[in-house]
Amino acid sequence: MDILTRLNSKTAYSTPALQAIIGAWVASTLLERLPKISTTNGNVSEDHYDKGSIYALLYSLYRSVGTVRSETGEPYELTFNTWGYAWPKDWGTNRTTTGSDPQRFGRNAYTGLFEAPAVKAFLEERGGRVHIVEMGCGTGAGAHHICKNVLPSCTYEAVDMQQAAIATCRRKFVPELGGRLVATHANATALSIQPASADLVVVCETHVTEHAGEVTKEDERFFQTAFRLLKPGGFLVWGNAIPDSTWKPCFAYLESIGMKEIAVRDVTKEAVVARDEDRRRVDAYVDQCVDRFYGFRIPVIGRRRRAEAEAALKNFYRNPGTNLYDNMTNGTDSYKVVAFQKPA
Numbered sequence: 001m002d003i004l005t006r007l008n009s010k011t012a013y014s015t016p017a018l019q020a021i022i023g024a025w026v027a028s029t030l031l032e033r034l035p036k037i038s039t040t041n042g043n044v045s046e047d048h049y050d051k052g053s054i055y056a057l058l059y060s061l062y063r064s065v066g067t068v069r070s071e072t073g074e075p076y077e078l079t080f081n082t083w084g085y086a087w088p089k090d091w092g093t094n095r096t097t098t099g100s101d102p103q104r105f106g107r108n109a110y111t112g113l114f115e116a117p118a119v120k121a122f123l124e125e126r127g128g129r130v131h132i133v134e135m136g137c138g139t140g141a142g143a144h145h146i147c148k149n150v151l152p153s154c155t156y157e158a159v160d161m162q163q164a165a166i167a168t169c170r171r172k173f174v175p176e177l178g179g180r181l182v183a184t185h186a187n188a189t190a191l192s193i194q195p196a197s198a199d200l201v202v203v204c205e206t207h208v209t210e211h212a213g214e215v216t217k218e219d220e221r222f223f224q225t226a227f228r229l230l231k232p233g234g235f236l237v238w239g240n241a242i243p244d245s246t247w248k249p250c251f252a253y254l255e256s257i258g259m260k261e262i263a264v265r266d267v268t269k270e271a272v273v274a275r276d277e278d279r280r281r282v283d284a285y286v287d288q289c290v291d292r293f294y295g296f297r298i299p300v301i302g303r304r305r306r307a308e309a310e311a312a313l314k315n316f317y318r319n320p321g322t323n324l325y326d327n328m329t330n331g332t333d334s335y336k337v338v339a340f341q342k343p344a
């Protein structure tokens with residue numbers, strides 16, 4: 001069983017199914033010639049994983065693991081699949097996040113999408129009564145945060161390609177918002193949502209634009225969808241840590257389809273601070289997560305797979321000491337928060 005490539009985006013795996021999958025992955029160690037996950041820094045090369053499989057596993061895992069304790073003992077369910085960043089000092093006070101919240105950096109990442117002065121002015125003109133479509137919402141934790149704490153008069157459609165993530169959104173977040181939040185399972189590159197229906201399109205750490213120095217065909221379809229969904233005058237607000245060399249071609253592509261660059265802010269320094277400050281929470285989460293799986297208790301091969309799982313999860317969270325963390329500190333990747341406008 002290769003958990004990096006074989007799981008399905010259309011499936012939310014139950015806890016017994018996950019136990020069986022992890023057990024089969026441990027057993028498959030005996031057949032594997034070369035390990036695909038580095039236990040030194042968690043790196044997995046691009047041709048060894050499929051994002052659909054990785055996220056199918058992660059979102060089923062988060063639901064199955066359920067409530068955990070943060071490093072300070074605070075109970076929470078992991079729902080923000082977001083690196084996020086410490087709130088930049090020159091952005092003023094952030095009134096939507098509390099200092100002790102284990103997922104505060106994820107909340108910052110969502111709040112920060114609406115901070116550019118032109119976006120703030122656009123929201124003010126409409127009294128905050130805007131319709132938002134998010135492409136790649138994960139569990140909808142950020143959608144819920146925006147609806148509840150940032151734009152309490154908005155309506156929001158949150159889209160993700162992972163059934164397990166959308167199931168969490170419908171269970172945990174949709175019911176509380178009285179019809180303002182809708183969760184849709186779909187690939188954002190082929191959405192059947194009404195064209196010109198969104199005042200804002202939100203993209204927060206969606207797993208696209210990952211290829212260094214290029215805009216792939218998938219990225220093009222993704223941006224075309226955002227353009228099509230926006231009303232004239234509407235904004236694409238987008239934040240992520242991606243290869244630094246990919247921003248420029250993405251901006252050029254967006255301009256080529258008619259979008260206008262309005263704001264670009266670099267928060268890489270603050271993203272590194274977030275990862276440093278989040279380290280103990282991530283360590284505690286990964287421990288509690290892998291402890292649940294019996295397969296990892298099998299002598300020798302279970303221990304080896306446990307080390308791989310821990311390294312891969314920590315790398316996915318850009319924990320200090322991992323490949324993706326190093327990429328942010330050495331300039332390979334940068335975290336930017338940007339706003340583009342569709343001409344009125």
Ligand SMILES: C[S@@+](CC[C@H](N)C(=O)[O-])C[C@H]1O[C@@H](n2cnc3c(N)ncnc32)[C@H](O)[C@@H]1O
Nearest residue numbers: 080081082136137138160161187188204206207
């Ligand atoms: C790192 S997670 C971020 C999720 C969420 N925005 C958050 O911050 O918690 C990346 C997400 O992008 C989603 N994704 C990647 N490509 C997608 C696509 N073409 N359509 C819809 N979702 C996509 C994945 O399923 C995953 O949920």
